[in-house]
Amino acid sequence: MSVFPLTExxxxxxxxxxxxxxxxxxxxxxxxxxxDDWIETINREEWVKSVELINxxxxxxxxxxxxxxxxxAK
Numbered sequence: 001m002s003v004f005p006l007t008e009x010x011x012x013x014x015x016x017x018x019x020x021x022x023x024x025x026x027x028x029x030x031x032x033x034x035x036d037d038w039i040e041t042i043n044r045e046e047w048v049k050s051v052e053l054i055n056x057x058x059x060x061x062x063x064x065x066x067x068x069x070x071x072x073a074k
Contacts, residue, residue, distance in 0.1 A: 021074070048072065053066065
């Protein structure tokens with residue numbers, strides 16, 4: 001999980017800039033149903049503006065890797 005991910009790739013001799021309105025989560029799940037339920041639960045939180053699934057990749061018959069970004073409400 002990255003809290004306040006970088007806004008762009010690191011570059012030599014440039015200031016690091018972060019996005020203080022987002023949380024990026026990378027993980028794995030054994031069920032897309034569980035992941036969908038988790039995303040719905042997070043979306044209902046008052047502090048959450050949106051949840052975006054940016055990658056979902058099956059690695060075998062049961063497991064999958066995922067990346068999502070939570071945008072925080074202001």
